Amino acid sequence: MYLTEQEIMGTQEALMRSYEQIESQEQEIKRFFEENKSRKFVFIGCGSSNMLAKSCERLFIARPGTSAVALAGGDYLVNPGYYRETVRDAIVVALSRSGLTSEIVRGLTIMKKEPGVKVVSITMKEGNDAAGLSDLAIVLPWAYDNSVCQTRTVATLYASALQLCAICYGDEGLKAAVKAAAGSNKAHQEKWRPSLEEIGKNDFSDVVVLADGPLCGIAEEGALAFTEVALVPGKYFNMLDYRHGPIVLNGKKTLTILLLQPGETSYQYAMVEDLKKHGGTVVTVGDAAGNPCSAALHVQIEGIDRFEAFGMPFIYVCQMIALSHALAIGGNPDAPTGLDAYITLK
The missing domain is CATH 3.40.50.10490 (Glucose-6-phosphate isomerase like protein; domain 1)
Structure with a gap:
Protein backbone atom coordinates (compact mmCIF):
# COMPACT_ATOMS: atom_id res chain seq x y z
CA MET A 1 0.00 0.00 0.00
CA TYR A 2 1.32 3.43 -0.95
CA LEU A 3 1.96 5.95 1.80
CA THR A 4 -0.50 8.37 0.19
CA GLU A 5 -3.22 5.75 0.41
CA GLN A 6 -2.41 5.01 4.06
CA GLU A 7 -2.65 8.69 4.94
CA ILE A 8 -5.92 9.21 3.07
CA MET A 9 -7.46 6.25 4.84
CA GLY A 10 -6.11 7.49 8.18
CA THR A 11 -7.97 10.79 7.93
CA GLN A 12 -10.67 9.99 10.51
CA GLU A 13 -8.14 9.34 13.29
CA ALA A 14 -6.34 12.60 12.47
CA LEU A 15 -9.62 14.52 12.41
CA MET A 16 -10.89 13.12 15.70
CA ARG A 17 -7.62 13.58 17.59
CA SER A 18 -7.34 17.12 16.28
CA TYR A 19 -10.91 17.94 17.25
CA GLU A 20 -10.16 16.70 20.77
CA GLN A 21 -6.91 18.66 20.95
CA ILE A 22 -8.59 21.92 19.96
CA GLU A 23 -11.42 21.17 22.38
CA SER A 24 -8.80 20.82 25.12
CA GLN A 25 -7.48 24.28 24.16
CA GLU A 26 -10.93 25.85 23.94
CA GLN A 27 -10.58 28.02 27.05
CA GLU A 28 -7.18 29.23 25.86
CA ILE A 29 -8.63 30.05 22.44
CA LYS A 30 -11.63 31.86 23.94
CA ARG A 31 -9.33 33.86 26.18
CA PHE A 32 -7.19 34.82 23.19
CA PHE A 33 -10.20 36.17 21.29
CA GLU A 34 -11.52 37.95 24.38
CA GLU A 35 -8.18 39.69 24.87
CA ASN A 36 -7.78 40.46 21.17
CA LYS A 37 -10.99 42.13 20.05
CA SER A 38 -9.97 42.73 16.44
CA ARG A 39 -12.12 40.88 13.95
CA LYS A 40 -9.81 41.76 11.09
CA PHE A 41 -8.24 38.51 9.90
CA VAL A 42 -5.39 37.75 7.50
CA PHE A 43 -5.01 34.11 6.52
CA ILE A 44 -1.64 33.10 5.10
CA GLY A 45 -0.46 29.85 3.55
CA CYS A 46 1.58 28.35 0.73
CA GLY A 47 0.41 25.86 -1.87
CA SER A 48 -2.31 23.70 -0.35
CA SER A 49 -2.53 25.84 2.78
CA ASN A 50 -2.89 28.98 0.65
CA MET A 51 -5.91 27.34 -0.98
CA LEU A 52 -7.33 26.56 2.46
CA ALA A 53 -6.69 30.19 3.45
CA LYS A 54 -9.15 31.16 0.70
CA SER A 55 -11.78 28.96 2.33
CA CYS A 56 -11.03 30.63 5.66
CA GLU A 57 -11.51 34.05 4.11
CA ARG A 58 -14.99 33.09 2.90
CA LEU A 59 -15.79 31.41 6.20
CA PHE A 60 -14.86 34.36 8.43
CA ILE A 61 -15.96 37.22 6.18
CA ALA A 62 -19.58 36.06 6.48
CA ARG A 63 -19.50 36.80 10.23
CA PRO A 64 -20.79 40.12 11.59
CA GLY A 65 -18.27 42.91 12.08
CA THR A 66 -15.53 40.90 10.42
CA SER A 67 -13.11 41.48 7.57
CA ALA A 68 -10.89 38.76 6.18
CA VAL A 69 -8.38 38.25 3.40
CA ALA A 70 -6.24 35.35 2.21
CA LEU A 71 -2.62 36.01 1.21
CA ALA A 72 -0.13 33.68 -0.43
CA GLY A 73 3.01 33.59 1.67
CA GLY A 74 5.22 34.28 -1.32
CA ASP A 75 3.11 37.23 -2.45
CA TYR A 76 3.49 38.86 0.95
CA LEU A 77 7.19 38.08 1.23
CA VAL A 78 8.06 39.69 -2.10
CA ASN A 79 6.37 43.01 -1.22
CA PRO A 80 5.35 43.27 2.45
CA GLY A 81 5.18 47.06 2.24
CA TYR A 82 2.27 46.84 -0.19
CA TYR A 83 0.25 44.90 2.41
CA ARG A 84 1.21 47.00 5.44
CA GLU A 85 -2.30 48.40 5.96
CA THR A 86 -3.83 45.00 5.27
CA VAL A 87 -1.84 43.49 8.11
CA ARG A 88 -1.96 46.36 10.61
CA ASP A 89 -4.08 45.51 13.72
CA ALA A 90 -5.01 42.12 12.25
CA ILE A 91 -5.12 38.63 13.67
CA VAL A 92 -2.88 36.72 11.28
CA VAL A 93 -3.73 33.03 11.00
CA ALA A 94 -0.95 30.91 9.49
CA LEU A 95 -1.82 27.50 8.08
CA SER A 96 1.09 25.14 7.46
CA ARG A 97 1.81 21.42 7.50
CA SER A 98 5.43 21.79 8.63
CA GLY A 99 5.52 25.29 10.08
CA LEU A 100 8.95 25.49 8.47
CA THR A 101 8.14 26.82 5.00
CA SER A 102 10.34 29.85 4.37
CA GLU A 103 7.60 32.11 3.01
CA ILE A 104 5.50 31.52 6.13
CA VAL A 105 8.26 31.84 8.71
CA ARG A 106 9.86 34.92 7.13
CA GLY A 107 6.46 36.47 6.46
CA LEU A 108 5.34 36.06 10.07
CA THR A 109 8.62 37.54 11.29
CA ILE A 110 7.92 40.68 9.25
CA MET A 111 4.22 40.82 10.13
CA LYS A 112 4.91 40.72 13.88
CA LYS A 113 6.75 44.04 13.55
CA GLU A 114 3.59 45.77 12.30
CA PRO A 115 1.39 47.57 14.88
CA GLY A 116 -1.30 45.52 16.59
CA VAL A 117 -0.56 42.20 14.88
CA LYS A 118 -1.30 38.96 16.70
CA VAL A 119 -0.45 35.57 15.23
CA VAL A 120 -2.35 32.27 15.40
CA SER A 121 -0.85 29.18 13.77
CA ILE A 122 -2.23 25.75 12.96
CA THR A 123 0.60 23.35 12.14
CA MET A 124 1.42 19.64 12.17
CA LYS A 125 5.06 19.44 13.24
CA GLU A 126 6.21 19.74 16.84
CA GLY A 127 8.74 22.44 17.68
CA ASN A 128 8.25 24.25 14.37
CA ASP A 129 9.25 27.86 13.69
CA ALA A 130 5.76 29.20 12.93
CA ALA A 131 4.44 27.95 16.28
CA GLY A 132 7.36 29.69 17.99
CA LEU A 133 6.32 32.98 16.40
CA SER A 134 2.68 32.61 17.46
CA ASP A 135 0.61 34.19 20.22
CA LEU A 136 -1.68 31.16 19.96
CA ALA A 137 -0.31 27.89 18.57
CA ILE A 138 -2.32 24.79 17.66
CA VAL A 139 0.00 21.87 16.85
CA LEU A 140 -1.44 18.59 15.55
CA PRO A 141 1.50 16.24 14.83
CA TRP A 142 -0.62 13.09 14.26
CA ALA A 143 -2.09 14.78 11.17
CA TYR A 144 1.33 15.33 9.56
CA ASP A 145 1.56 13.77 6.09
CA ASN A 146 4.93 12.16 5.42
CA SER A 147 4.14 11.77 1.72
CA VAL A 148 4.86 14.76 -0.51
CA CYS A 149 1.22 15.42 -1.42
CA GLN A 150 -0.98 16.49 1.46
CA THR A 151 -4.15 14.50 2.09
CA ARG A 152 -5.18 14.00 5.74
CA THR A 153 -3.24 17.18 6.56
CA VAL A 154 -5.45 19.38 4.38
CA ALA A 155 -8.63 17.78 5.68
CA THR A 156 -7.42 18.41 9.23
CA LEU A 157 -6.28 21.98 8.58
CA TYR A 158 -9.68 22.73 7.08
CA ALA A 159 -11.61 21.12 9.95
CA SER A 160 -9.42 22.89 12.51
CA ALA A 161 -10.08 26.26 10.88
CA LEU A 162 -13.83 25.57 11.10
CA GLN A 163 -13.48 24.70 14.77
CA LEU A 164 -11.43 27.85 15.41
CA CYS A 165 -14.17 29.92 13.77
CA ALA A 166 -16.86 28.14 15.80
CA ILE A 167 -15.06 28.93 19.06
CA CYS A 168 -14.36 32.54 18.09
CA TYR A 169 -18.01 33.26 17.31
CA GLY A 170 -19.68 30.86 19.76
CA ASP A 171 -21.20 28.79 16.96
CA GLU A 172 -22.08 25.52 18.65
CA GLY A 173 -23.88 24.25 15.54
CA LEU A 174 -20.74 24.54 13.43
CA LYS A 175 -18.65 22.86 16.12
CA ALA A 176 -21.11 19.95 16.24
CA ALA A 177 -21.01 19.65 12.45
CA VAL A 178 -17.20 19.44 12.48
CA LYS A 179 -17.39 16.64 15.05
CA ALA A 180 -20.04 14.83 13.01
CA ALA A 181 -17.99 15.10 9.82
CA ALA A 182 -14.89 13.82 11.60
CA GLY A 183 -16.71 10.93 13.24
Whole structure:
Protein backbone atom coordinates (compact mmCIF):
# COMPACT_ATOMS: atom_id res chain seq x y z
CA MET A 1 0.00 0.00 0.00
CA TYR A 2 1.32 3.43 -0.95
CA LEU A 3 1.96 5.95 1.80
CA THR A 4 -0.50 8.37 0.19
CA GLU A 5 -3.22 5.75 0.41
CA GLN A 6 -2.41 5.01 4.06
CA GLU A 7 -2.65 8.69 4.94
CA ILE A 8 -5.92 9.21 3.07
CA MET A 9 -7.46 6.25 4.84
CA GLY A 10 -6.11 7.49 8.18
CA THR A 11 -7.97 10.79 7.93
CA GLN A 12 -10.67 9.99 10.51
CA GLU A 13 -8.14 9.34 13.29
CA ALA A 14 -6.34 12.60 12.47
CA LEU A 15 -9.62 14.52 12.41
CA MET A 16 -10.89 13.12 15.70
CA ARG A 17 -7.62 13.58 17.59
CA SER A 18 -7.34 17.12 16.28
CA TYR A 19 -10.91 17.94 17.25
CA GLU A 20 -10.16 16.70 20.77
CA GLN A 21 -6.91 18.66 20.95
CA ILE A 22 -8.59 21.92 19.96
CA GLU A 23 -11.42 21.17 22.38
CA SER A 24 -8.80 20.82 25.12
CA GLN A 25 -7.48 24.28 24.16
CA GLU A 26 -10.93 25.85 23.94
CA GLN A 27 -10.58 28.02 27.05
CA GLU A 28 -7.18 29.23 25.86
CA ILE A 29 -8.63 30.05 22.44
CA LYS A 30 -11.63 31.86 23.94
CA ARG A 31 -9.33 33.86 26.18
CA PHE A 32 -7.19 34.82 23.19
CA PHE A 33 -10.20 36.17 21.29
CA GLU A 34 -11.52 37.95 24.38
CA GLU A 35 -8.18 39.69 24.87
CA ASN A 36 -7.78 40.46 21.17
CA LYS A 37 -10.99 42.13 20.05
CA SER A 38 -9.97 42.73 16.44
CA ARG A 39 -12.12 40.88 13.95
CA LYS A 40 -9.81 41.76 11.09
CA PHE A 41 -8.24 38.51 9.90
CA VAL A 42 -5.39 37.75 7.50
CA PHE A 43 -5.01 34.11 6.52
CA ILE A 44 -1.64 33.10 5.10
CA GLY A 45 -0.46 29.85 3.55
CA CYS A 46 1.58 28.35 0.73
CA GLY A 47 0.41 25.86 -1.87
CA SER A 48 -2.31 23.70 -0.35
CA SER A 49 -2.53 25.84 2.78
CA ASN A 50 -2.89 28.98 0.65
CA MET A 51 -5.91 27.34 -0.98
CA LEU A 52 -7.33 26.56 2.46
CA ALA A 53 -6.69 30.19 3.45
CA LYS A 54 -9.15 31.16 0.70
CA SER A 55 -11.78 28.96 2.33
CA CYS A 56 -11.03 30.63 5.66
CA GLU A 57 -11.51 34.05 4.11
CA ARG A 58 -14.99 33.09 2.90
CA LEU A 59 -15.79 31.41 6.20
CA PHE A 60 -14.86 34.36 8.43
CA ILE A 61 -15.96 37.22 6.18
CA ALA A 62 -19.58 36.06 6.48
CA ARG A 63 -19.50 36.80 10.23
CA PRO A 64 -20.79 40.12 11.59
CA GLY A 65 -18.27 42.91 12.08
CA THR A 66 -15.53 40.90 10.42
CA SER A 67 -13.11 41.48 7.57
CA ALA A 68 -10.89 38.76 6.18
CA VAL A 69 -8.38 38.25 3.40
CA ALA A 70 -6.24 35.35 2.21
CA LEU A 71 -2.62 36.01 1.21
CA ALA A 72 -0.13 33.68 -0.43
CA GLY A 73 3.01 33.59 1.67
CA GLY A 74 5.22 34.28 -1.32
CA ASP A 75 3.11 37.23 -2.45
CA TYR A 76 3.49 38.86 0.95
CA LEU A 77 7.19 38.08 1.23
CA VAL A 78 8.06 39.69 -2.10
CA ASN A 79 6.37 43.01 -1.22
CA PRO A 80 5.35 43.27 2.45
CA GLY A 81 5.18 47.06 2.24
CA TYR A 82 2.27 46.84 -0.19
CA TYR A 83 0.25 44.90 2.41
CA ARG A 84 1.21 47.00 5.44
CA GLU A 85 -2.30 48.40 5.96
CA THR A 86 -3.83 45.00 5.27
CA VAL A 87 -1.84 43.49 8.11
CA ARG A 88 -1.96 46.36 10.61
CA ASP A 89 -4.08 45.51 13.72
CA ALA A 90 -5.01 42.12 12.25
CA ILE A 91 -5.12 38.63 13.67
CA VAL A 92 -2.88 36.72 11.28
CA VAL A 93 -3.73 33.03 11.00
CA ALA A 94 -0.95 30.91 9.49
CA LEU A 95 -1.82 27.50 8.08
CA SER A 96 1.09 25.14 7.46
CA ARG A 97 1.81 21.42 7.50
CA SER A 98 5.43 21.79 8.63
CA GLY A 99 5.52 25.29 10.08
CA LEU A 100 8.95 25.49 8.47
CA THR A 101 8.14 26.82 5.00
CA SER A 102 10.34 29.85 4.37
CA GLU A 103 7.60 32.11 3.01
CA ILE A 104 5.50 31.52 6.13
CA VAL A 105 8.26 31.84 8.71
CA ARG A 106 9.86 34.92 7.13
CA GLY A 107 6.46 36.47 6.46
CA LEU A 108 5.34 36.06 10.07
CA THR A 109 8.62 37.54 11.29
CA ILE A 110 7.92 40.68 9.25
CA MET A 111 4.22 40.82 10.13
CA LYS A 112 4.91 40.72 13.88
CA LYS A 113 6.75 44.04 13.55
CA GLU A 114 3.59 45.77 12.30
CA PRO A 115 1.39 47.57 14.88
CA GLY A 116 -1.30 45.52 16.59
CA VAL A 117 -0.56 42.20 14.88
CA LYS A 118 -1.30 38.96 16.70
CA VAL A 119 -0.45 35.57 15.23
CA VAL A 120 -2.35 32.27 15.40
CA SER A 121 -0.85 29.18 13.77
CA ILE A 122 -2.23 25.75 12.96
CA THR A 123 0.60 23.35 12.14
CA MET A 124 1.42 19.64 12.17
CA LYS A 125 5.06 19.44 13.24
CA GLU A 126 6.21 19.74 16.84
CA GLY A 127 8.74 22.44 17.68
CA ASN A 128 8.25 24.25 14.37
CA ASP A 129 9.25 27.86 13.69
CA ALA A 130 5.76 29.20 12.93
CA ALA A 131 4.44 27.95 16.28
CA GLY A 132 7.36 29.69 17.99
CA LEU A 133 6.32 32.98 16.40
CA SER A 134 2.68 32.61 17.46
CA ASP A 135 0.61 34.19 20.22
CA LEU A 136 -1.68 31.16 19.96
CA ALA A 137 -0.31 27.89 18.57
CA ILE A 138 -2.32 24.79 17.66
CA VAL A 139 0.00 21.87 16.85
CA LEU A 140 -1.44 18.59 15.55
CA PRO A 141 1.50 16.24 14.83
CA TRP A 142 -0.62 13.09 14.26
CA ALA A 143 -2.09 14.78 11.17
CA TYR A 144 1.33 15.33 9.56
CA ASP A 145 1.56 13.77 6.09
CA ASN A 146 4.93 12.16 5.42
CA SER A 147 4.14 11.77 1.72
CA VAL A 148 4.86 14.76 -0.51
CA CYS A 149 1.22 15.42 -1.42
CA GLN A 150 -0.98 16.49 1.46
CA THR A 151 -4.15 14.50 2.09
CA ARG A 152 -5.18 14.00 5.74
CA THR A 153 -3.24 17.18 6.56
CA VAL A 154 -5.45 19.38 4.38
CA ALA A 155 -8.63 17.78 5.68
CA THR A 156 -7.42 18.41 9.23
CA LEU A 157 -6.28 21.98 8.58
CA TYR A 158 -9.68 22.73 7.08
CA ALA A 159 -11.61 21.12 9.95
CA SER A 160 -9.42 22.89 12.51
CA ALA A 161 -10.08 26.26 10.88
CA LEU A 162 -13.83 25.57 11.10
CA GLN A 163 -13.48 24.70 14.77
CA LEU A 164 -11.43 27.85 15.41
CA CYS A 165 -14.17 29.92 13.77
CA ALA A 166 -16.86 28.14 15.80
CA ILE A 167 -15.06 28.93 19.06
CA CYS A 168 -14.36 32.54 18.09
CA TYR A 169 -18.01 33.26 17.31
CA GLY A 170 -19.68 30.86 19.76
CA ASP A 171 -21.20 28.79 16.96
CA GLU A 172 -22.08 25.52 18.65
CA GLY A 173 -23.88 24.25 15.54
CA LEU A 174 -20.74 24.54 13.43
CA LYS A 175 -18.65 22.86 16.12
CA ALA A 176 -21.11 19.95 16.24
CA ALA A 177 -21.01 19.65 12.45
CA VAL A 178 -17.20 19.44 12.48
CA LYS A 179 -17.39 16.64 15.05
CA ALA A 180 -20.04 14.83 13.01
CA ALA A 181 -17.99 15.10 9.82
CA ALA A 182 -14.89 13.82 11.60
CA GLY A 183 -16.71 10.93 13.24
CA SER A 184 -18.39 9.74 10.04
CA ASN A 185 -15.30 10.04 7.82
CA LYS A 186 -14.32 6.37 7.84
CA ALA A 187 -17.84 5.16 7.06
CA HIS A 188 -18.01 7.68 4.20
CA GLN A 189 -14.69 6.42 2.86
CA GLU A 190 -15.66 2.78 2.99
CA LYS A 191 -19.09 3.32 1.43
CA TRP A 192 -17.90 5.31 -1.57
CA ARG A 193 -14.42 3.95 -2.24
CA PRO A 194 -15.45 1.25 -4.80
CA SER A 195 -17.47 3.75 -6.87
CA LEU A 196 -14.71 6.37 -6.73
CA GLU A 197 -12.12 3.81 -7.81
CA GLU A 198 -14.24 2.98 -10.85
CA ILE A 199 -14.39 6.65 -11.80
CA GLY A 200 -10.62 6.82 -11.33
CA LYS A 201 -10.14 4.11 -13.95
CA ASN A 202 -11.86 6.25 -16.61
CA ASP A 203 -9.86 7.74 -19.45
CA PHE A 204 -9.69 11.47 -18.71
CA SER A 205 -6.95 13.97 -19.49
CA ASP A 206 -8.01 16.93 -17.38
CA VAL A 207 -10.12 17.60 -14.29
CA VAL A 208 -12.36 20.52 -13.34
CA VAL A 209 -13.67 20.99 -9.79
CA LEU A 210 -16.57 23.39 -9.25
CA ALA A 211 -17.73 24.70 -5.85
CA ASP A 212 -18.69 27.91 -4.09
CA GLY A 213 -18.69 29.71 -0.75
CA PRO A 214 -16.38 28.55 2.04
CA LEU A 215 -15.72 25.35 0.09
CA CYS A 216 -13.88 27.30 -2.63
CA GLY A 217 -10.40 26.74 -1.22
CA ILE A 218 -10.69 23.09 -0.31
CA ALA A 219 -12.23 22.48 -3.74
CA GLU A 220 -9.20 24.13 -5.33
CA GLU A 221 -7.08 21.77 -3.22
CA GLY A 222 -9.18 18.91 -4.61
CA ALA A 223 -8.20 19.98 -8.12
CA LEU A 224 -4.56 20.16 -7.02
CA ALA A 225 -4.75 16.54 -5.83
CA PHE A 226 -5.15 15.46 -9.45
CA THR A 227 -2.20 17.57 -10.55
CA GLU A 228 0.11 16.32 -7.79
CA VAL A 229 -1.00 12.73 -7.23
CA ALA A 230 -2.04 11.67 -10.74
CA LEU A 231 -0.07 14.26 -12.78
CA VAL A 232 -3.30 15.19 -14.57
CA PRO A 233 -4.07 18.91 -14.89
CA GLY A 234 -6.66 19.93 -12.32
CA LYS A 235 -8.43 23.30 -12.27
CA TYR A 236 -10.92 24.92 -9.92
CA PHE A 237 -13.68 27.45 -10.70
CA ASN A 238 -16.75 28.88 -9.01
CA MET A 239 -19.63 26.83 -10.30
CA LEU A 240 -21.79 29.18 -12.37
CA ASP A 241 -18.77 31.33 -13.26
CA TYR A 242 -17.33 28.36 -15.16
CA ARG A 243 -19.71 29.18 -18.01
CA HIS A 244 -17.97 32.52 -18.48
CA GLY A 245 -15.19 31.25 -20.70
CA PRO A 246 -13.39 28.17 -19.32
CA ILE A 247 -16.23 25.78 -20.19
CA VAL A 248 -15.15 25.93 -23.85
CA LEU A 249 -12.32 23.52 -23.00
CA ASN A 250 -14.62 20.99 -21.33
CA GLY A 251 -14.73 17.91 -23.56
CA LYS A 252 -15.13 14.15 -23.77
CA LYS A 253 -11.93 13.51 -21.79
CA THR A 254 -12.75 15.97 -19.00
CA LEU A 255 -13.74 14.81 -15.54
CA THR A 256 -15.90 17.45 -13.84
CA ILE A 257 -16.67 17.23 -10.12
CA LEU A 258 -19.37 19.54 -8.72
CA LEU A 259 -20.08 20.19 -5.05
CA LEU A 260 -23.76 21.08 -4.85
CA GLN A 261 -24.90 23.44 -2.11
CA PRO A 262 -28.02 22.33 -0.23
CA GLY A 263 -31.31 24.10 -0.72
CA GLU A 264 -30.89 25.33 -4.31
CA THR A 265 -31.54 23.17 -7.34
CA SER A 266 -32.47 25.18 -10.42
CA TYR A 267 -29.16 26.96 -11.11
CA GLN A 268 -26.88 24.14 -9.98
CA TYR A 269 -28.78 21.32 -11.67
CA ALA A 270 -28.93 23.31 -14.89
CA MET A 271 -25.14 23.62 -14.72
CA VAL A 272 -24.84 19.85 -14.47
CA GLU A 273 -27.08 19.43 -17.52
CA ASP A 274 -24.93 21.87 -19.50
CA LEU A 275 -21.78 19.93 -18.58
CA LYS A 276 -23.27 16.57 -19.54
CA LYS A 277 -23.76 17.91 -23.07
CA HIS A 278 -19.99 18.24 -23.41
CA GLY A 279 -19.64 14.46 -23.27
CA GLY A 280 -17.18 14.09 -20.39
CA THR A 281 -17.56 12.34 -17.03
CA VAL A 282 -19.61 14.30 -14.51
CA VAL A 283 -19.56 13.53 -10.77
CA THR A 284 -21.80 15.37 -8.31
CA VAL A 285 -21.43 15.58 -4.53
CA GLY A 286 -24.12 16.83 -2.17
CA ASP A 287 -26.69 15.94 0.45
CA ALA A 288 -29.44 14.90 -1.97
CA ALA A 289 -30.36 11.22 -2.03
CA GLY A 290 -30.22 9.11 -5.16
CA ASN A 291 -28.73 10.66 -8.27
CA PRO A 292 -30.81 13.80 -8.87
CA CYS A 293 -28.90 14.95 -11.96
CA SER A 294 -28.26 11.51 -13.50
CA ALA A 295 -24.51 12.08 -13.30
CA ALA A 296 -21.97 9.30 -13.84
CA LEU A 297 -21.83 9.19 -10.04
CA HIS A 298 -23.54 11.10 -7.24
CA VAL A 299 -21.85 10.93 -3.85
CA GLN A 300 -24.28 11.63 -1.03
CA ILE A 301 -23.03 13.44 2.09
CA GLU A 302 -25.04 12.22 5.06
CA GLY A 303 -25.43 13.27 8.69
CA ILE A 304 -23.77 16.70 8.34
CA ASP A 305 -26.15 19.64 8.62
CA ARG A 306 -23.76 22.52 7.89
CA PHE A 307 -22.47 23.14 4.37
CA GLU A 308 -19.14 24.43 5.70
CA ALA A 309 -18.40 20.94 7.06
CA PHE A 310 -19.03 19.24 3.71
CA GLY A 311 -15.38 19.96 2.95
CA MET A 312 -14.08 16.90 4.80
CA PRO A 313 -16.10 14.24 2.93
CA PHE A 314 -15.75 16.21 -0.31
CA ILE A 315 -11.95 16.33 -0.34
CA TYR A 316 -11.90 12.55 0.04
CA VAL A 317 -13.86 12.23 -3.21
CA CYS A 318 -11.16 14.13 -5.09
CA GLN A 319 -8.26 12.42 -3.33
CA MET A 320 -9.53 8.88 -3.89
CA ILE A 321 -10.34 9.42 -7.57
CA ALA A 322 -6.89 10.99 -8.04
CA LEU A 323 -5.16 8.12 -6.26
CA SER A 324 -7.10 5.50 -8.22
CA HIS A 325 -6.30 7.23 -11.52
CA ALA A 326 -2.61 7.42 -10.66
CA LEU A 327 -2.55 3.69 -10.02
CA ALA A 328 -4.60 2.94 -13.13
CA ILE A 329 -2.08 4.70 -15.37
CA GLY A 330 0.93 3.16 -13.63
CA GLY A 331 1.98 6.22 -11.65
CA ASN A 332 3.57 6.49 -8.22
CA PRO A 333 1.42 8.78 -6.06
CA ASP A 334 4.16 8.99 -3.42
CA ALA A 335 6.77 10.45 -5.77
CA PRO A 336 5.45 13.32 -7.93
CA THR A 337 8.17 14.69 -10.14
CA GLY A 338 9.90 17.84 -8.92
CA LEU A 339 7.95 18.35 -5.68
CA ASP A 340 9.17 18.60 -2.09
CA ALA A 341 7.07 18.33 1.08
CA TYR A 342 7.88 21.95 1.95
CA ILE A 343 9.98 24.70 0.44
CA THR A 344 13.08 26.20 2.01
CA LEU A 345 14.33 29.37 0.34
CA LYS A 346 18.00 30.30 0.28
